[in-house]
Amino acid sequence: MKEEELLRCQISEWYPKFSRHSIKTLILPIPDSFLRYLLDDDGPFLLPASPGGGDPLPRHPNSADPFFSDAELDGHGGDAIADPPSFPDLEIAVQRSILALGGSVFPKLNWSSPKDAAFMAPSGSLRCSAFSDIALLLKSSDCISHDLCHALDSCSDSSPSSIRFHLALRKWRGDLRPEMEFRCFVLRRRLVGICQREVTTFYPALKEKKSEIEGVIRVFFDGVVKGDFASEDYTFDVFIAGDGRVKILDFNPWGGYTLPLMFDWDELQRMADGGFEFKIVEDRCGVRPGLKTIVPFDYLDTAPGSGWDVFLRKVDDERQRQSISSEDSE
Template identity: 30%
Template sequence: MTTRSAETDVIVPKPSRTDTTTALWATQYGAWYPIHKRYTPKSIVIDLESVEPRFVEWLDEDGVVLANANDSRRARTLPQNDEAEVMSEPSDDEDDGAFFPALNAEIERALQAYGAVFPKLNWSAPQDAAWIMPGHTLRCQTPNDVYLLIKSSDFAMKDVVQLRELTQACEADSRYQRPRLQLVLKKWFDMPRSHEFRCFVRHAHVVAACQREISFYEHLQNPATQERIQSMLMDFYNENLAHTTPPDIVFDVYLTKNLDSCFLIDLNPWLDRTDTLLWTGEELEQAYAQPTRIPLRVLTSPAQASQALPTYSAHMVPADVIELSQGEHIAEFAQKWSSQLQEAAKP
């Protein structure tokens, strides 16, 4: 397949993408963090197969039963059907969840070292479950904070499925060892979303970038600021990633407020299922053929942000809440929802 360059009017051969096995293997956090830890937030990577082999089985179980971590603030069962009690405390004769003493100890050590942590699995953080936490962040201060986020997240389960796919692929590919499920605990620090950017690399060339948070930010409208950001993103890739990552990747970075430092937040495979945010897949493929300065896309007006749904909004309420609210005014919905809660709480 070829692409025509708009500037040179010549046919530019389009290289094939990095194969899926290589892309997934190389973008596991535990695979790239040791290489790039110098400019990545401090992290602890826990091999779940070694520390807690039952963890995947627990993730696969229905419902949200928190692991017993001796944490009275979080040790409760969250129902997922109409027959369960709503936010009920488990009685003495109820199953109070799996018990992971070794994993609890590992998480506690991380909390002692970092104060608070940001959890994720091999590829994904449970961003879709942040709504369930105080402040709607992934800031975890107890083991059960970690368990609650991971257990409630569709993104985490997709990582488990993706790991199984990679395991099957590696069995037929002698280049790679069998992958293992990992729990990553990153040191928490307040990171303004307005300074996070996603960069797209095609055949070892940064072809585009955009803001990660779908919101309007006044400071990103300044042309000089945009030029500085473009230069920082390009320099960071060329100096740190160009020779140590696959030729086709998507990487996320955080730029400090004064735009003098860059931190690597994540590496993602360039696959069809990877979120292109403010770009389309077709635009990114076309950008590869145009030898121009890295294009940076940001929202240019509050109206653009108002037209977009909040990030991960589809995951912020249970499906039964959505079904219950169809066609209702807010007062009617509130009354009906209250009645449903009271009914569900009856013995």
């Protein structure tokens, strides 16, 4: 993967071109002070104070926070824990954007959303209605740390680069159903594969709609994506809304940290000369069990020889064994 291919997949790069076919999004530059805050692991976990001076959780001893005990204060040598940081200009811009987007958003940085930190939010999701919600998710997320520190690690020609980081606030949509989300694989500007994104669940309705879904995505790719995305090899994620319209969720580079989900990269590469396949979980035996963790699926290591690779191969072997046993019993 080339650095330029990765940079094209930043939401600030692709969204302006495809905004009509995506979720309404407002993109804000992130000040250096907030970036330093996200990367600072040395001090206590403090959420930013609001412009009015309030600490949203509160998290320092002067606020009579029940989470701080005398023993914890003693651990700091008797020194008071610093007051929470404040980013008033960014918070004001974020709150205005949230209002403009209907009152609820989900956040992401250049490439990643803080999916792995959803368990930290009171709602258990990425739905945010305040700057403090967003700060909590971003500060808690390893995916966000990956964007900030390791985004270029998979690039064969990576060099010291000045990436400009942005905060993308995307309008919260209640109709975004996981069974209607799909990852599409493009090789040499040709659609070679599609698969469902949520691989840990069997959705019976997908079997009935598979042919229709394939047709809708093909038409969308040919008419919207193919001629306007500059890379030759890439993936893009979409969802199909209730009215049948296809909406782009994201673009991802080919290979690198992008997971092929129900495919493997060698299999997809062999389709370069004309192959195509659309994969869904066909039955309950075909789900990928054990992958519903706080780590997003896109960051699990399923490379050959990895622990997950061995585990998934055992799952496939067991599924085949059960299938043979079932046939023998008939």
